[in-house]
Amino acid sequence: MQLLENLNKEQQQVVTTTEGPLLVLAGAGSGKTRSVIYRTAYLISEKHISPWNILVVTFTNKAARELINRLEINFGINTRSLWIGTFHSICSRILRYESALLPYDSNFSIYDDADQKTVFKKIYKELDIDKKFFSMGAVRNIISRQKNSLILPDDFFKFNEENYYTEMVHKIYKRYQKYLEENNAMDFDDLLLNTAYLLHDHSQILKKYQQKFRYVMIDEYQDTNYAQFKIVNLIASAHQNLCVVGDDDQAIYSWRGADIRNILNFEKDYKNVKTIKLEQNYRSPKIILNLANSLIKYNDERHPKELWTSYEDDAVPILKVLQNERAEASFVADQIRQLQENKISLNSCVVLYRTNAQSRIFESTFVKYGIKYQIVGGVNFYQRKEIKDIIAYLRILVNPSDSESFLRIINYPS
Structure with missing residues (x-):
């Protein structure tokens, strides 16, 4: 065939x-x-x-x-x-098709991370919540996990211990959901939560x-x-x-x-x-797979598998342990300089790090060494102010109940 x-x-x-x-x-x-x-x-x-x-x-x-x-x-x-x-x-x-069975119209808005932060700031002010004790990021994460576990506000204490902290989280969760419904809006977790309950009920x-x-x-x-x-x-x-x-x-x-x-x-x-x-x-190449296989085999909670390839390469992985992040950045810069001296182009080199915050020390070190670099990623296209403003205008046209979008554009352009 x-x-x-x-x-x-x-x-x-x-x-x-x-x-x-x-x-x-x-x-x-x-x-x-x-x-x-x-x-x-x-x-x-x-x-x-x-x-x-x-x-x-x-x-x-x-x-x-x-x-x-x-x-x-x-x-x-x-x-x-x-x-x-x-x-x-x-x-x-699915939810837009079946909106007649939901407390939302089919033109509901979908709130992204920035929209959620704006709503949470309003709720914190409304309920006079201490941000130092109730970290907004931590509370948002807890609520997200409740939704992804299909736990509704009314069922919150069936799955969570009742104390001063969780009582306040529960209060915020209820107010947040009410706010979303009032604005005919869902966040990304709601899309999953509401679909699961729609199909189940x-x-x-x-x-x-x-x-x-x-x-x-x-x-x-x-x-x-x-x-x-x-x-x-x-x-x-x-x-x-x-x-x-x-x-x-x-x-x-x-x-x-x-x-x-x-x-x-x-x-x-x-x-x-x-x-x-x-x-x-x-x-x-085989040497990379052998290294990966030798490490992952110590994980007992996995389906056993052994990656293999016919691709050979002379390159050997190197593990270098250094005293601190500054020493690490200097070591990487030295390695890149050596590659340059061997006529290796900079666009053949890549530095990977776990979090964006780790890029700062590499950037300052590369500037010191005179190494040209490009940060891949940066501000997401849809997070740019001008793009979010345009999207807010479009949201208002589709969903006039979306007060967050209205508040974003009411003063722009001035």
Whole structure:
């Protein structure tokens, strides 16, 4: 079959295993995205499944766009009726369709991080809350975790110890939710929370989406939280044609509610699960994989897998332990200088760090050494003032109840 010619044996198995629960343990650089794209194309081209009956959930909007582009360009598939997107975009779509059953209009606004901060500042002022004792960031994180665990304000103390601190958090949570409803707005956590409860509480709506989504694929399953797990479980429970793709070795989002148990317990959550491991790496040389394998093997809570490759390289990883961050930055700068002396271009060098705050010492050191550099990232496009102002105008046009957007633009331009 021509569609399968460019895939290895394990990838072919992923593509052609279409019925029943399927767990794909895809190591880094193993062609995970390729497998998902080809599996979607196989369902449509070879199994003649209508795109309307397929749901593909990706971790980022960028990944969703890549899937759509490659399906259209490589396979000539019309993706207009195919539901591909992040959990948040899929849930937003469902909630707008079913808004008659919700305390929201279909034109509800979606509040981002900056919008939430503005609302919380108002609530803190309204309730006269001490920011020193009730850190706004900590309280927002607690509320986010409640939502991702599907805990509503009324059920807060069923799952949380009752004391002075949690009583105030509960009060803020209730006021925050009321404010959102008054402004016909949801935050990103609400999109998951409200979709999960919509499907759980309304059997006719659940049946509608179960019949529609006969084949469900979830990418980056190791990074899903409980609310996302529940949504997937509800929709896929009818046909059981659920394919989850992920790697428990790459679970890095527990700090924002991701639950590694979702992928670790998949074989217990569903019956007759088929598990396929993608272990051939196409990205890294053997010496890097051997290093990674030797470290991750000490993690007992994982699905065993051993990445391998035919790609050889003479480069040897170096571990350098230094006294402090200044010494570290100087060492890196010295290494870059040596590379320059060996005629290695600066655009072939990259410095990776765990948090953005760590960039400062590297920047000051590079300036001192005369090393030109570029910070990748910076202020997000949608966080720029002029962009947020334009979006606020558009929000008001769509949702006149959105007081946050109104307050943002009322004085601009002056």
